[in-house]
Amino acid sequence: MLAVTIAALSLTLLGSCSGGPDSPKTSNTVTSQAESTQSTQQPTQPPPPSTVEPAASPVALQISVLEERDHDPKAFTQGLEFDDGRLYESRGRNGESGISEIDPRDGSVLRWTPLGDEYFGEGVTVVGDSLIQLTWLAGKAFVYDMESFEVTGSFDYEGQGWGLCFDGVRLVMSDGSSSLTMRDPETFTAIDSVPVRLDGSSVASLNELECVNGKVYANIWQTDTIVEINPATGDVTAVIDASGLLDDANRAGADVLNGIAYDEASGAFLLTGKLWPSMFVVVFEPS
Numbered sequence: 001m002l003a004v005t006i007a008a009l010s011l012t013l014l015g016s017c018s019g020g021p022d023s024p025k026t027s028n029t030v031t032s033q034a035e036s037t038q039s040t041q042q043p044t045q046p047p048p049p050s051t052v053e054p055a056a057s058p059v060a061l062q063i064s065v066l067e068e069r070d071h072d073p074k075a076f077t078q079g080l081e082f083d084d085g086r087l088y089e090s091r092g093r094n095g096e097s098g099i100s101e102i103d104p105r106d107g108s109v110l111r112w113t114p115l116g117d118e119y120f121g122e123g124v125t126v127v128g129d130s131l132i133q134l135t136w137l138a139g140k141a142f143v144y145d146m147e148s149f150e151v152t153g154s155f156d157y158e159g160q161g162w163g164l165c166f167d168g169v170r171l172v173m174s175d176g177s178s179s180l181t182m183r184d185p186e187t188f189t190a191i192d193s194v195p196v197r198l199d200g201s202s203v204a205s206l207n208e209l210e211c212v213n214g215k216v217y218a219n220i221w222q223t224d225t226i227v228e229i230n231p232a233t234g235d236v237t238a239v240i241d242a243s244g245l246l247d248d249a250n251r252a253g254a255d256v257l258n259g260i261a262y263d264e265a266s267g268a269f270l271l272t273g274k275l276w277p278s279m280f281v282v283v284f285e286p287s
Helices: 002-008 033-040
Strands: 059-070 077-083 086-091 098-102 109-114 121-127 130-135 140-145 151-156 164-166 171-174 179-183 190-195 201-203 206-212 215-220 225-229 236-241 257-263 268-273 278-286
Touching (some): 077 206, 077 268, 121 206, 215 257
Parallel strands (some): 121 164, 164 206
Antiparallel strands (some): 059 278, 077 086, 121 130, 225 236, 257 268, 268 278
């Protein structure tokens, strides 16, 4: 039932391949009498039971909208992050990218620091008293002081930058693939990675991320689907249908869903998207 739901939401599942040309070959040739004798012997004890527990099937969730708020329809949202009641937003597009603090009540811009025209801003997260913002293709993450809103440093990395969140110990980063990379928050060095799977199949196009209570929430690029991920195993533990937030009139000029911020004070999520005129306070509940 859930697999049908995901297919209907256009979630890209990349099936695993096996039995390729590099798979080990077996031979039926008997090379010694000892091997022949061993093959006819019956095992004296049954094999021990497997200690590996299969991943539980993910639950299907839907959104319940608690409130709709204004959002700048010119903001090409690439990342959204709450910290102590303050809301930060990363914007993308060359010549329009930067980092802002916005009013969570109406989306108005309170502070703004632009990136150079050569950079395309991506995901953002808070670590201590700093903001870290990814760029798409430049392989550079910028570090901002939260109070002065000035750039205080940068990190270099390989590959593309899409989403970023901080679980309190490690940074979790997406690059548009089906894997999450864990990074040291002090050095940005990659320390681990995990493939994300839904019922055994890879989940591609992982985009904006939010770390909440030991789970990672990721929206799937070009869909209205958010997945809840166990970062220790990569298993998808819940699939959230976030469709229907914008009406037809507002959908016409908007791009895709691409903003997830968790408000610890209320226990609710704030969702928005690229060029969306609204952001939505929501909770997730069983379908």
